[in-house]
Amino acid sequence: MKEKADKSKNEDVDKHITASDVKFYFTDLFKEFIDLDHGVDKEGTISVIKAKQSMSGANAWMLMCSIMIASIGLNLDSQAVIIGAMLISPLMSPLLGIGTGVAINDRDALYHALMHFGAAIIIALLTSIIYFWLSPLDELTKQILDRTSPTFFDIIIAVFGGIAGIVSIARKDVSTTLPGVAIATALMPPLCVTGFGIANGLWDVASKSFYLFFLNSFFVAFATYLILRRMHFPYKEHSSKEEQRKNIMIVGFFSLIMIIPSFLIFRNVYVDYKFSKKIETFVNEVIGNKRIYLDDYTLSEPVDGQKLLLLKVYGEVISDKDKPAFKNALDSLGLKNISIQIIPTTEIKLEKFNELEAQVREVGERYSAQIDKLKEEREEQREVVNRLKSNSDYLIRDSVKFESVNSSLKILMPEIEEIGMALMQYKTHDDSIAKIPTVIVEWKRPSKKRNKQLHDYIKLEYNLDTLKLIEK
Structure with missing residues (x-):
């Protein structure tokens, strides 16, 4: 009996120890998970950032080469070429230097980082402007247009890209991580698009793309600042509490200036997305089984507040007699300012319709005149076919x-x-x-x-x- 009691007592002790061990194990695991200080050479990291931020000599040439490659990629609408250019771009280094200068309160380091960052912008803009000014290609490709709609998501990408960049430098994993960060934050392509806009006099394209570049740049530097403060890098004390408070207010003010426009642009992008989803719902649910007779559809730009949904169809299964039902369906989906035009696929291609649409707009005509012209062409084609028939x-x-x-x-x-x-x-x-x-x-x-x-x-x-x- 005594042996059984001792054995039971030992089992209770073992159970108590096991539960405690598990608790301490997970606690230590969590601390290791959030620990950024272990193995970090703080003074060495600051020295590396200061050494790499220079935009002179080899770095300047690397930047010019990467800008030229990226500009060609934008011109040719080639994502692979653009990614290759981002891999060799040294634009990240001055931004990390700016974030470091603010984080350690080193005004000299911040001043030099800002100077090199400004030099990088000038080099990049001059290179891209010269290229696009000389290039015979001035089409707004998809890759160019993608850099003219900055949103809140770009802020998130920039923040996490900045975190990855500074952590990789602090842990000496630059060769494997920093190229990926350069691709993710996509600092350089928007700057090239700014050069494209300036070279072609497209100021709306230039302003939006430069805002995207500055948005990404600011939040890469901001993320660097936050992580270095979290790592407790050596900090030069402010001369007074008032100066410290002033610096915090400046950082907060610039953060708001950067964030608010991105929210507004994101709202417009979201509205356009919801609108396109409603059009897809109309096509999938209202046209439904007849969709096999729908070759393509496109939505034109509004004229006098009225948009035109153009349906390109096969045969006569979808015809003008369906227009009242389609219009009611669009109204029920909240798409009230849309008119519908149905064009048989034998009549004309949508690309030609868009070309004619541009010509009609130039002379101030309305869509009705344009549709009449297309129908006349169809009648001429039909007459030719009739003459060829036996x-x-x-x-x-x-x-x-x-x-x-x-x-x-x-x-x-x-x-x-x-x-x-x-x-x-x-x-x-x-x-x-x-x-x-x-x-x-x-x-x-x-x-x-x-x-x-x-x-x-x-x-x-x-x-x-x-x-x-x-x-x-």
Whole structure:
């Protein structure tokens, strides 16, 4: 009994120790997880940042080369070329120097970092402006347009990119981490786009892209400042509490200036995104199963507050008769200022429509005139096709045409009792066989004059050279 009691007591002690060990294990694990100080050479890190931030000599040439490569990539709409240019760009180093100068309160270091950063901007802008001014390509490619819509997400990318950059330098992992940070924060392409905008007089493109560059730059430096303070890097004390408070207010003020416009731009991007999702909902749910007959759709820029949704369709399954239902569906989705135009795919390509749209805008015409022009082109194409068709085959095949002619004859010649049309075979005296379009007609009151009028009318309607008319 005594042995069993001792054994039970030891098991209780073991259980108590195990629970305590687990608690301490996870506590130590968490502390190690958030520890950034271990293995960091603080003085060495500051020296490395100061040494690499210079924008002269080799770094200046590297920057010019990377800017030139990135500009070509933007011109050619090549993402791979742009990424290659970012890998060799030295733009990150002055930003890390700015963040370090603020974090350790070293005014000399901050001043030199700002000077080198300013020099980098001047070198980059001059290089890109010269290239785009000389380049014969002035198209706004997708890669260029992507650098003109800075949002709040760019701030998040810049912050985490700055954190990764300063941590990699502090831990001497520069060769493996910093190139990835340069790609993620994408500092250089927006600066190249600014040069493109200036060279081509597109000031809206230049201002938005430079704002994106400055946004990324500011928050890379800001993240550097936060991490170095978290690592407790050596700090030069402020001469007074008032100066310290002033510096904090300056940093906070610039942060707000950078953040607020990005929120506003993000709001516009989000509104456009919601709008495009509603259009997709309309296409998927309203057009639904008929979507297989929808070749493409596009939404034009608004004119007098009215946008035009252009549907390019196959055949006549989707036609103008569907427009009222489509308009009601758009209204129910909250898309009230949209009109719909349906264009068959045999009529014209959307690319040509966009080209004509630009021409119409230049002379101040409206969309109605443009659509009329497109329909006229369709009628001309249809006439060419009709002329190429075999008249005799067309006579047999086209029951729709016969119904149309018959309806007209009921009005023009109401005394017709019965009429039929066919392609008949006739054998001549030399045993040759001829296929001749033939009309068989029965009149209420036969008349040679009426026969002649009917004969001429049918030939004209079907564009026939030969027609035989038989009276019953």
